Amino acid sequence: DTGVSQDPRHKITKRGQNVTFRCDPISEHNRLYWYRQTLGQGPEFLTYFQNEAQLEKSRLLSDRFSAERPKGSFSTLEIQRTEQGDSAMYLCASSLVRGSGGYTFGSGTRLTVV
Amino acid sequence: EDQVTQSPEALRLQEGESSSLNCSYTVSGLRGLFWYRQDPGKGPEFLFTLYSAGEEKEKERLKATLTKKESFLHITAPKPEDSATYLCAVQEGAGSYQLTFGKGTKLSVIP
Numbered sequence: 001d002t003g004v005s006q007d008p009r010h011k012i013t014k015r016g017q018n019v020t021f022r023c024d025p026i027s028e029h030n031r032l033y034w035y036r037q038t039l040g041q042g043p044e045f046l047t048y049f050q051n052e053a054q055l056e057k058s059r060l061l062s063d064r065f066s067a068e069r070p071k072g073s074f075s076t077l078e079i080q081r082t083e084q085g086d087s088a089m090y091l092c093a094s095s096l097v098r099g100s101g102g103y104t105f106g107s108g109t110r111l112t113v114v
Numbered sequence: 115e116d117q118v119t120q121s122p123e124a125l126r127l128q129e130g131e132s133s134s135l136n137c138s139y140t141v142s143g144l145r146g147l148f149w150y151r152q153d154p155g156k157g158p159e160f161l162f163t164l165y166s167a168g169e170e171k172e173k174e175r176l177k178a179t180l181t182k183k184e185s186f187l188h189i190t191a192p193k194p195e196d197s198a199t200y201l202c203a204v205q206e207g208a209g210s211y212q213l214t215f216g217k218g219t220k221l222s223v224i225p
Contacts, residue, residue: 004157031211033211033212035213040217041217042118042201042203042215042216042217042218043158043201043203043213043215044215045212045213045214048211048212055211056210056211056212058212091157091158093157102148102160102162102163103148103160103213104160105150105157105158105159105160106157107155107156107157108156108157
């Protein structure tokens with residue numbers, strides 16, 4: 001297993017366009033998380049899935065953001081009508097239901113909105 | 115008010131000069147405190163989870179400790195490859211699996 005994979009690594013988009021990111025978790029992990037990180041800040045929680053069910057969503061998450069995890073495997077995060085403030089690193093992580101509690105993060109997708 | 119505060123923001127050490135990073139938290143009902151290491155352009159790498167006051171964990175030159183209000187990450191005889199940003203995160207309450215991160219401490223170890 002090569003860990004948590006995220007695609008693309010970098011995305012530059014024009015303001016107002018829609019973008020979609022993909023995350024492939026570690027195969028046996030049934031929990032999947034999305035975080036956002038801006039320069040000089042720690043990661044900020046966006047949403048979390050257990051299998052295919054989206055169980056928790058940040059109150060800060062705009063309705064322009066939507067995430068899915070069909071069949072409990074890979075996940076996608078879509079941002080509609082992007083704004084310059086959406087520019088950030090989008091991180092995906094996965095974990096087991098029972099374990100040491102540590103989440104395994106991917107290398108992230110860096111989004112730049114111009 | 116920030117729930118997780120890390121200090122210092124940045125730390126420069128000579129190789130072999132031991133020091134500690136601090137993480138203070140104000141959450142109630144702590145379920146776990148996590149330490150991560152993050153290299154530039156990469157995702158955080160899991161180091162430790164601590165669950166209760168008095169608990170300690172070690173890995174190579176790193177040792178993490180936990181009290182009721184703060185956690186310390188002790189770095190013994192650091193090497194240049196220990197240079198990174200160290201992030202602290204807390205998980206609180208029953209039924210929530212989100213982590214709340216601090217802003218991190220950027221550690222530079224000079225040869």
